[in-house]
Amino acid sequence: MYEILTGPLLWIAFAVFFVGLAARVVMYFMGLDWRLDRVAYKPHMGYGLKGAFRSVYRWLLPFGTYSWRAKPIFTIMFFVFHIGLVIVPLFLEGHAVMIRNGLGIDWPAMPQLLADVLAIAAFLAGLGIAVRRLLLPEVRILTDIKDIMLLVLILTLLGSGIIATYHTANYSFWITLHVLCGVIVLLAAPFTKLSHIALIFCTRIQIGMDFGIKRGGMKSNFDW
Amino acid sequence: MPEGTICNKRPVATREDLDALLADSNGKKYYAEMEQLDVDAEKLWATIQKTMKSRTKTWLDICAHCGLCADSCFLYSVNGRDPKQVPSYKIQSTLGEIVKKKGNVTNEFMRMCMDTAWSKCTCCNRCGSFCPYGIDMGVMFGYLRGLLHSQGFVPWELKIGSGMHRLFRAQMDVTVEEFVDTCEWMVDEALEEWPCLEIPVDKEDADIVYMINAREAKHYPEDIVEAAILFHVAGENWTMPSEGWEMTSLSMFAGDWEACKMQVETVYGAMERLRPKRMVATECGHAYRATVIEGPYWAGRPDGQPPVECLHYVEWVAEALETGKLKIDPAKRIKEPVTLQDSCNYVRNAGLRDCGRIIMKHIAEDFREMSPNKEHNYCCGGGGGFNGIGRYRKQRNVALKMKREQILATGAKFVIAPCHNCWDAIRDLEEEFEIGIRWSFLKPLLIKMLVVPEHLLPQE
Ligand code: SF4
Ligand code: SF4
Numbered sequence: 001m002y003e004i005l006t007g008p009l010l011w012i013a014f015a016v017f018f019v020g021l022a023a024r025v026v027m028y029f030m031g032l033d034w035r036l037d038r039v040a041y042k043p044h045m046g047y048g049l050k051g052a053f054r055s056v057y058r059w060l061l062p063f064g065t066y067s068w069r070a071k072p073i074f075t076i077m078f079f080v081f082h083i084g085l086v087i088v089p090l091f092l093e094g095h096a097v098m099i100r101n102g103l104g105i106d107w108p109a110m111p112q113l114l115a116d117v118l119a120i121a122a123f124l125a126g127l128g129i130a131v132r133r134l135l136l137p138e139v140r141i142l143t144d145i146k147d148i149m150l151l152v153l154i155l156t157l158l159g160s161g162i163i164a165t166y167h168t169a170n171y172s173f174w175i176t177l178h179v180l181c182g183v184i185v186l187l188a189a190p191f192t193k194l195s196h197i198a199l200i201f202c203t204r205i206q207i208g209m210d211f212g213i214k215r216g217g218m219k220s221n222f223d224w
Numbered sequence: 225m226p227e228g229t230i231c232n233k234r235p236v237a238t239r240e241d242l243d244a245l246l247a248d249s250n251g252k253k254y255y256a257e258m259e260q261l262d263v264d265a266e267k268l269w270a271t272i273q274k275t276m277k278s279r280t281k282t283w284l285d286i287c288a289h290c291g292l293c294a295d296s297c298f299l300y301s302v303n304g305r306d307p308k309q310v311p312s313y314k315i316q317s318t319l320g321e322i323v324k325k326k327g328n329v330t331n332e333f334m335r336m337c338m339d340t341a342w343s344k345c346t347c348c349n350r351c352g353s354f355c356p357y358g359i360d361m362g363v364m365f366g367y368l369r370g371l372l373h374s375q376g377f378v379p380w381e382l383k384i385g386s387g388m389h390r391l392f393r394a395q396m397d398v399t400v401e402e403f404v405d406t407c408e409w410m411v412d413e414a415l416e417e418w419p420c421l422e423i424p425v426d427k428e429d430a431d432i433v434y435m436i437n438a439r440e441a442k443h444y445p446e447d448i449v450e451a452a453i454l455f456h457v458a459g460e461n462w463t464m465p466s467e468g469w470e471m472t473s474l475s476m477f478a479g480d481w482e483a484c485k486m487q488v489e490t491v492y493g494a495m496e497r498l499r500p501k502r503m504v505a506t507e508c509g510h511a512y513r514a515t516v517i518e519g520p521y522w523a524g525r526p527d528g529q530p531p532v533e534c535l536h537y538v539e540w541v542a543e544a545l546e547t548g549k550l551k552i553d554p555a556k557r558i559k560e561p562v563t564l565q566d567s568c569n570y571v572r573n574a575g576l577r578d579c580g581r582i583i584m585k586h587i588a589e590d591f592r593e594m595s596p597n598k599e600h601n602y603c604c605g606g607g608g609g610f611n612g613i614g615r616y617r618k619q620r621n622v623a624l625k626m627k628r629e630q631i632l633a634t635g636a637k638f639v640i641a642p643c644h645n646c647w648d649a650i651r652d653l654e655e656e657f658e659i660g661i662r663w664s665f666l667k668p669l670l671i672k673m674l675v676v677p678e679h680l681l682p683q684e
């Protein structure tokens with residue numbers, strides 16, 4: 001099982017992930033329509049790019065926006081969760097070894113202790129986000145089964161990875177579960193809400209251009 | 225396919241259509257007919273396929289259901305944090321469902337969508353700046369309104385308003401002759417106090433063409449005279465068009481994009497005919513949004529700009545005060561605490577947050593900011609057509625509570641509202657809650673504070 005998962009299937013999953021997301025990005029930008037969106041993207045590209053940059057940049061900063069500052073606890077959970085999910089898989093020693101062996105590239109890795117801390121923190125933040133989803137009426141009303149399944153998938157991915165790191169008695173079970181979840185995430189990303197991995201940049205760029213070009217960006221910068 | 229005599233999918237095309245609508249009392253017959261109105265599911269789906277592109281599709285698709293937008297919406301807050309008022313929920317349960325069902329929705333569902341689109345969202349766009357993805361429910365509700373309008377599910381007053389634009393190119397039945405007449409007799413009356421005052425109509429190549437909201441022509445002509453006085457004192461070379469002077473767009477509130485185009489093309493026609501250097505717009509938020517921000521797109525102008533540079537009134541006033549064209553008598557500045565309503569339409573959605581502050585610096589000694597303010601200010605409570613729809617009066621009155629709290633928190637009893645819609649809402653707020661406030665446009669205040677050059681005063 002583990003061999004199949006880490007063999008060709010994994011590379012297929014990566015291909016689906018990258019090609020699928022790239023296709024969604026291309027389709028997104030091709031689907032923008034200056035008349036229907038009511039934003040003259042092309043004639044004012046300079047203002048547009050400035051607005052887009054500010055819109056992406058401010059939102060990438062923890063507490064960088066009015067909205068982040070209005071909800072500090074959620075903001076901390078959000079960033080801890082996402083930083084863990086982006087940084088750890090990229091620079092974990094265990095993953096770096098696979099990349100070095102598979103692609104023959106000299107891939108850097110982070111210290112194991114740091115990876116552990118980030119991963120556990122991300123797991124706890126994810127749990128917090130799940131609890132918030134169930135507790136707050138304004139979030140519960142929006143929640144559907146897909147939201148729950150996605151959270152369960154990600155928490156399982158993180159949890160099994162953390163447990164497997166400690167080489168417990170059931171190592172092969174946990175590591176297989178971990179890789180399985182990883183493969184599912186990669187395969188599902190282009191077709192589910194996981195596509196936000198790429199699309200969040202698209203929508204933020206669009207709204208940034210919208211404010212940058214049409215809704216006042218030529219007179220003052222929107223203070224996200 | 226049942227279509228009512230006055231509630232149907234056809235927009236107003238003749239005076240008779242309009243009169244039939246006006247003859248109804250409070251839309252009683254109209255809304256009764258609406259209950260029988262058929263949904264043309266095929267056309268609805270075809271329209272969606274043609275007009276819903278990646279921006280809106282992606283917004284509906286990737287909403288993380290995180291609820292971060294909840295508290296951004298004043299309607300959620302003032303309605304006891306009702307989860308059904310969460311912006312994401314409001315749009316997913318209406319537009320989202322129509323899309324999921326490919327347009328196969330019932331009459332009852334469409335009426336629920338109408339009630340949501342016009343009584344649970346003022347299109348203030350505040351939520352859009354609080355969503356990590358930048359999902360703007362105000363924009364999407366505008367889109368939904370268009371779909372509802374095309375199927376005949378639009379509040380009675382807005383079908384009338386939109387019809388007015390179609391027939392008169394104004395939100396009220398004011399003809400070219402009536403408008404020019406109004407200007408003439410209003411000036412005649414003011415001549416005693418302001419010798420040589422004039423409202424130059426249809427002057428070509430002036431520095432400024434001034435454009436207004438039709439209710440000034442119909443109900444508040446003194447507003448036009450006040451504008452004339454201020455241009456006169458500032459020494460501006462200005463004019464008004466006899467045709468194309470109306471900048472508002474109830475059709476924008478109605479989602480009647482065809483009427484929006486007709487209206488704004490009339491306005492741009494006036495600009496092209498008179499070739500002014502710049503246009504100055506009266507103190508109205510949605511009129512500015514319609515003519516300057518959205519209008520170019522309705523008219524299909526690829527650069528997204530109106531034919532000449534356009535200024536909102538606050539921009540012109542700020543400029544005139546800074547350059548000294550208008551001078552304020554320091555002794556006459558406002559002494560009491562005063563606050564300012566930032567209109568969503570030209571502050572959040574058009575970047576004019578600084579103008580108000582510049583003006584206040586010149587005219588007020590104790591200016592108190594609302595909190596939040598500038599692009600994060602809350603809607604006055606009456607935007608997007610909410611003020612004018614009888615069916616939703618109760619909900620509108622609840623909506624005013626946020627502004628009441630904001631104003632009370634400043635400690636000021638005087639509110640400056642350079643926007644017709646906000647001005648109305650704040651007036652109604654006082655009527656409804658009696659918190660002892662006064663409110664005003666800028667023009668009458670400025671006139672009281674001006675230093676008037678000797679030669680413009682009446683000769684004794
Ligand atoms: S903040 Fe944005 S992503 Fe979150 S629920 Fe609201 S619209 Fe959806
Ligand atoms: S646009 Fe304004 S009123 Fe409408 S949902 Fe968003 S915040 Fe609420």
Ligand code: SF4
Binds near residue numbers: 510569602603605643
């Ligand atoms: S009425 Fe005023 S505050 Fe309300 S949406 Fe319109 S401009 Fe904004």
